[in-house]
Amino acid sequence: xxxxxxxxxxxxxxxxxxxxxxxxxxxxxxxxxxxxxxxxxxxxxxxxxxxxxxxxxxxxxxxxxxxxxxxxxxxxxxxxxxxxxxxxxxxxxxxxxxxxxxxxxxxxxxxxxxxxxxxxxxxxxxxxxxxxxxxxxxxxxxxxxxxxxxxxxxxxxxxxxxxxxxxx
Amino acid sequence: xxxxxxxxxxxxxxxxxxxxxxxxxxxxxxxxxxxxxxxxxxxxxxxxxxxxxxxxxxxxxxxxxxxxxxxxxxxxxxxxxxxxxxxxxxxxxxxxxxxxxxxxxxxxxxxxxxxxxxxxxxxxxxxxxxxxxxxxxxxxxxxxxxxxxxxxxxxxxxxxxxxxxxxxxxxxxxxxxxxxxxxxxxxxxxxxxxxxxxxxxxxxxxxxxxxxxxxxxxxxxxxxxxxxxxxxxxxxxxxxxxxxxxxxxxxxxxxxxxxxxxxxxxxxxxxxxxxxxxxxxxxxxxxxxxxxxxxxxxxxxxxxxxxxxxxxxxxxxxxxxxxxxxxx
Numbered sequence: 001x002x003x004x005x006x007x008x009x010x011x012x013x014x015x016x017x018x019x020x021x022x023x024x025x026x027x028x029x030x031x032x033x034x035x036x037x038x039x040x041x042x043x044x045x046x047x048x049x050x051x052x053x054x055x056x057x058x059x060x061x062x063x064x065x066x067x068x069x070x071x072x073x074x075x076x077x078x079x080x081x082x083x084x085x086x087x088x089x090x091x092x093x094x095x096x097x098x099x100x101x102x103x104x105x106x107x108x109x110x111x112x113x114x115x116x117x118x119x120x121x122x123x124x125x126x127x128x129x130x131x132x133x134x135x136x137x138x139x140x141x142x143x144x145x146x147x148x149x150x151x152x153x154x155x156x157x158x159x160x161x162x163x164x165x166x167x168x
Numbered sequence: 169x170x171x172x173x174x175x176x177x178x179x180x181x182x183x184x185x186x187x188x189x190x191x192x193x194x195x196x197x198x199x200x201x202x203x204x205x206x207x208x209x210x211x212x213x214x215x216x217x218x219x220x221x222x223x224x225x226x227x228x229x230x231x232x233x234x235x236x237x238x239x240x241x242x243x244x245x246x247x248x249x250x251x252x253x254x255x256x257x258x259x260x261x262x263x264x265x266x267x268x269x270x271x272x273x274x275x276x277x278x279x280x281x282x283x284x285x286x287x288x289x290x291x292x293x294x295x296x297x298x299x300x301x302x303x304x305x306x307x308x309x310x311x312x313x314x315x316x317x318x319x320x321x322x323x324x325x326x327x328x329x330x331x332x333x334x335x336x337x338x339x340x341x342x343x344x345x346x347x348x349x350x351x352x353x354x355x356x357x358x359x360x361x362x363x364x365x366x367x368x369x370x371x372x373x374x375x376x377x378x379x380x381x382x383x384x385x386x387x388x389x390x391x392x393x394x395x396x397x398x399x400x401x402x403x404x405x406x407x408x409x410x411x412x413x414x415x416x417x418x419x420x421x422x423x424x425x426x427x428x429x430x431x432x433x434x435x436x437x438x439x440x441x442x443x444x445x446x447x448x449x450x451x452x453x454x455x456x457x458x459x460x461x462x463x464x465x466x467x468x469x470x471x472x473x474x475x476x477x478x479x480x481x482x483x484x485x486x487x488x489x490x491x492x493x494x495x496x
Contacts, residue, residue, distance in 0.1 A: 027243075027246070027308065031246075031305075034301075050285065050286060050287045051287055051290070054287050054290040054291055054293075054294045055290070057294040057297070058290065058293055058294045061294075061297070061298060062293075062294060062296075062297025062298055062300070062330075063297060063327060063330075066300050066301070066304065066323055066327060067327070069301075069304055069305075069308075069323075070304070070320060070324075073304070073308050073316065073319075073320065074320065131286065132286060132287070133286070133287060133347055
């Protein structure tokens with residue numbers, strides 16, 4: 001049953017991710033990326049992580065990608081790729097070689113019996129019993145409170161930095 | 169694996185809700201013309217059917233047979249995709265809104281909500297944030313300066329007001345301790361949240377008007393400066409789809425305001441579904457009334473108001489509510 005949902009979502013994630021790189025028109029690339037985020041959000045749902053799934057859509061698809069589109073439209077980026085993005089033989093060979101290497105690494109990791117998945121204490125039964133959002137909230141404000149606060153400070157610094165740069 | 173009857177009930181609910189929603193969209197356009205007509209001491213549509221009651225159908229037939237023009241320099245794929253996207257996102261958010269209490273029908277207990285998901289509120293926000301794409305892409309794909317400017321304006325406006333919109337309901341979530349809209353309605357069995365969260369309600373209402381691009385926040389389609397805004401190049405059914413999306417959004421936002429602040433389907437004596445529809449149309453009337461009364465904001469006023477007034481007030485409201493909930 002799970003495969004019926006997983007396979008199309010995974011295929012969509014891969015296909016749209018490829019399109020982001022292959023397509024020439026930057027608007028189409030950005031839209032493909034939105035498609036990727038959607039497929040990922042579906043995969044999160046399959047993993048019983050409803051909160052992350054929806055936040056993925058709200059933050060990435062709904063806010064960040066809209067700003068990307070905004071910039072692309074305002075700059076009116078042409079359909080001609082810039083000179084440093086040309087597809088010539090040496091670059092293609094380099095790309096294909098690197099991909100082959102990565103795939104090989106992945107195959108070894110999956111094939112070996114060393115890396116087993118470890119069953120943690122947060123099983124889907126526990127998550128469904130306590131509530132998805134409630135559990136994330138509790139963890140953020142207990143076990144992960146310091147990383148959480150550091151992240152917010154970093155974001156604040158970025159905001160202040162943007163203001164300073166924009167005022168120049 | 170759920171039993172087959174589950175699917176039958178599910179499909180029936182979807183068909184009924186979708187059908188009623190399309191019908192409501194048609195008649196909200198009629199209502200708007202009638203109410204505005206009344207406010208401006210005119211009659212509004214009178215010719216087609218008694219008091220113009222068949223006017224929406226005449227409009228549909230007219231729009232279907234209009235010539236469908238696609239600009240030569242348009243990006244065809246996205247030009248076709250954009251109105252569809254706007255319409256789909258406008259309709260699917262209704263899936264998590266409860267419109268009545270549990271009822272017993274043919275010996276089965278049926279919840280009067282299409283599906284109650286535990287993150288229902290966030291789902292609605294997620295879908296709403298995707299609604300921007302229909303407008304931005306439509307404006308860009310038309311390859312027209314006015315359309316592009318209209319689309320970009322709307323993107324900036326919707327992102328700005330989405331923040332305050334999200335913050336305005338945090339208080340409701342804290343009081344009901346749930347993101348499920350069914351739980352939020354149940355939490356209002358003693359007092360509606362409009363009593364406990366009056367400031368949150370006001371901010372929600374203002375942001376909701378801005379999110380649906382209605383007057384006085386209808387800058388994306390300010391006809392005096394942008395011709396018609398993002399949909400200037402659209403004609404025939406594609407134009408109609410944008411129009412339907414706007415009215416469907418209005419209905420969804422009214423349903424959300426009802427659910428979050430007015431106790432949803434709760435009310436004395438009369439059946440729950442009736443209360444829900446009554447409150448929903450109260451908001452729609454308010455929307456129309458505001459459109460007929462207030463002049464449009466200027467763009468810089470709109471942005472300043474959103475960021476320097478609404479956002480701080482919404483933040484303060486969240487903090488006060490949090491302190492109240494923590495101290496209780």
